[in-house]
Amino acid sequence: MCGINGIFAYHYAANPIGEAELLRTRDRMAARGPDSANAWCSEDGRVGFGHRRLSIIDLSDGGLQPMANDDGSLRIVFNGEIYNYRALKAELTAKGHVFRTSSDTEVLLHLYAERGAAMVDALRGMFAFAIWDERRRQLFLARDPYGIKPLYYADDGWTFRFASQVKALIAGGAVSADLDPAGRVGFYLWGSVPEPFTIHESIRALPAGATLLVDRLGAGEPRRYHSVAEVYRAAEEASGRGVPPSAAGEAIREALLDSVRHHLVADVPVGLFLSAGIDSAALLGLMRDAGQDEIETVTLAFAEFRGRPEDEAPLAAEVARVYGARHTVRIVDRAEFEADLPHILDAMDQPTIDGINSWFVAKAARERGLKVALSGLGGDELFGGYPSFTDLPKWVRRAAVPARIPFLGRAVREVARRSGSIGRLGPKAAGALEYGGDYAGAYLLRRGLFMPWELDGLLAPEIVERGMRRLAPLALVRQALTPAPRTAYGRVATLESTLYMRNQLLRDTDWATMAHSLEVRTPLVDPVLLAAIAPYLAAAGRPAGKGDLAAAPRVPLPQGITGRAKTGFTTPIRNWMRQAAAAGAGASSARAERPWARDWALRVAAAPNAAPALVGVGGTDRAAA
Structure with a gap:
């Protein structure tokens, strides 16, 4: 898991790239990769890559990036994890490829040499990467099917730039910071900026499940290689050919277990964000079924919620006890939130109404020494858990x-x-x-x-x-x-997965956790899992509910989890902000009674040229209305 960036001066009349800009962009992402920092520039000064490393697979210097193949004709910067890299490596070795490291990054280089752009169809993981192909004089970029890992780019007609963060591209100094009306309007409509737009007019997101080629003529159009909508459409057609409902439960369990096994691939311990919900509780049980012996789990708690239904700590602790996890309950109070708020705003890559819960649970996980944690994100989109x-x-x-x-x-x-x-x-x-x-x-x-x-x-x-x-x-x-x-x-699952989950949940999880140098993996957001169980879900013709997910672990979930009404993850931060506004700004009772989301939106609207700012914290009242 890393921060990547690069510059390609593709136009013949463009100035050579500036190494200082390359390093400024790279080092704006220092938290994404505290373990090492490296850069490379081509001899002709037309191409440069930067990399910040968080070591997860192959902790040796063999995994350092930017990485080149033996003759230097290919070079890569890569952010993410390829969970099936060992199988791919074995396949490539059988074809005569020789490997120097045990990293998944090197597998990507050899796979590109073998298959070119079609390599993305073989990958299982979360990824955003760029490969410089010296022989073809072209830059190849790719992003994973769900868009778990971000990748942004700017093209001024002369020079192409990319990075893992919007703010990093701006920090380089050569990309305009002018705000995009589409991004601003999209933020007020949705609570996040919808892709491919960003808050800046000059910067775009590479779409999820897409690749992009840049050559001497500039950037082409993104080519989509994966579509969630197509998977559901194909699943519906498969269900019409007679998917046996009796086989659904065991098939779903095996697919879930397979996804968890793949998401545990690492050379460091893998922990878990644990709540009182079925999603994370089932993942903990499946981690045990996959052979994970020592599991560190982390739960957030707030003194304001003690003894109330919103308090997830007691049930989470019970789940941890059932599965024998080493459990930590991390209490967050208003003083800590106010102390962290400037750092939260600095880390927040684009405006959003959420992500603060991810900030604090990631902070807690890092305090426990974790570099990787699983999250139950994606269960509602997959199993129809939303209203x-x-x-x-x-x-x-x-x-x-x-x-x-x-x-x-x-x-x-x-x-x-x-x-x-x-x-x-x-x-x-x-x-x-x-x-x-x-x-x-x-x-x-x-x-x-x-x-x-x-x-x-x-x-x-x-x-x-x-x-x-x-x-x-x-x-x-x-x-x-x-x-x-x-x-x-199928329609609602597609919309929730490709809009709400992608533009808000996954993006907020990325910036909020990488700010603490923590990699978060989402076994319920996996294209192989989706393809495996979508026919069974489509056969029902309606949301299947989380019964199959809850039943997947061999050791049953506690009754308190399976019988609990869905509440969503809530925080008292909304009240903390109201209290701070009333104490510090002499807020009138009318202002204090205004819906909190509107209150924050109006604050941002009054200062549109400020850094992208927090509009709400911890959820959207109106979005769920």
């Missing part, structure tokens, strides 16, 4: 007919606005007829932080107009559903 799995199909059915009547929805909303009833109904209810008739609009209603017609109160009208035109939010959602799965379950 959206029932809400969206219901809304679409109810609004489908009236939504086809031209201008009816907009007229109803305008009447509600003029009569003042929007304040009573809420903006989402007012937009139900206008947006609820298809899955794209219904998803915006379900996950939206603010509605499009609210944006003029948050941003300047010209920013809203330009941002909405560039972002095209409904088209963005529809693109995620291409090709559209046929079942309601």
Whole structure:
């Protein structure tokens, strides 16, 4: 797990790359790789790579990057882990490839030499990497299917730059920091900046499951090699050919166990973020089933929640006892949060309304000496754990007919606005007829932080107009559903995986944990697992629930876990911020009563040129409304 960056001056008239810029970009990501730092520049000064290393696989100097093949014709910088690298290495060795190290990085070099761009189809893991091909004079970039690992780039028509963080590219000094109206509008709509946009107009995200080639003519268009929507579509077709439901439970268990085994591949201990939910509890049981003997688990707790349903510590401790884990309960208080807040804002790569819980649990894990931890992230998207799995199909059915009547929805909303009833109904209810008739609009209603017609109160009208035109939010959602799965379950699972999980949960987990030099792995976010169990999930035609996940460990989960109502992970940070505002800013009672998400959004809107700032902390009230 690392921080990577590079520069390619591809235009014949472009200035040679600057080593100082390369190092500034690299060292803005120091926390991502505290174990070593290296750089390489080509003899002609046209290409350079930077690397910060967090040693997980092959702890020796043999794993140092940038890494070259024997003759120097290929060179790589790589962020992530390839879980099937040993099998790939054996396959390549049988074909005559000779390896000098035991690293997964070297496997990528040999695999590229063997298969070229098609190498990505063989990889199982989380990854973002760049390979310089001297013979072809081209740069090849790739990102994993779910987008677990980030990769951003900027192309000014002369020189191409890439890095693991948006802020790192800006820190290099040659990339414009001008804010992107599409990124700003997207943030207010969703609570995070939707890919491929970023908060800066000059920087884009390489799409998940995509590769990119850059040659002397510049960057081509990203080529997608994996689509979550296609997997669900294919699974639905497979289920129509007679997937036996009786086989589902054992097949799902074996697929889950296989994913956990692969995610335990490391040369350092692998711990676990443990909550009182089924996802992480099942992972702990499966880690035991996979042969993991000594497991370190970490749970967050808050004094304000003691004795209340929000307190996850007692049940998490019970799960740890059942599976014999070494368990730590880490208590976070308001004083620590306020002390850490400047560091949180500095680490936060783009604006977001979440991620603070990941910051503190990663901090706790690092205090325990861990460099790697598993997370139960992805279970709700995979097994239909969100209310959206029932809400969206219901809304679409109810609004489908009236939504086809031209201008009816907009007229109803305008009447509600003029009569003042929007304040009573809420903006989402007012937009139900206008947006609820298809899955794209219904998803915006379900996950939206603010509605499009609210944006003029948050941003300047010209920013809203330009941002909405560039972002095209409904088209963005529809693109995620291409090709559209046929079942309601497949559509919602695709949307939650490729929008909410990718743009918010995975991204926030990355910046918040890498700030503590901790690698987080997500066994429930795995394309091989998805392909294996999607036919069984699709055969049900509805969210299967987490029964199969809960039943996967050989030793059953405690009844307190399986019988507990889903609450989501909550923190008292929202109240801490209100208290701090009231004490430090003399907040009026009206301000204190304003919904917290809007309060924070208005603060950011008042200072749009500040560093990307926190708008909410710990969850989204309105996003779940």
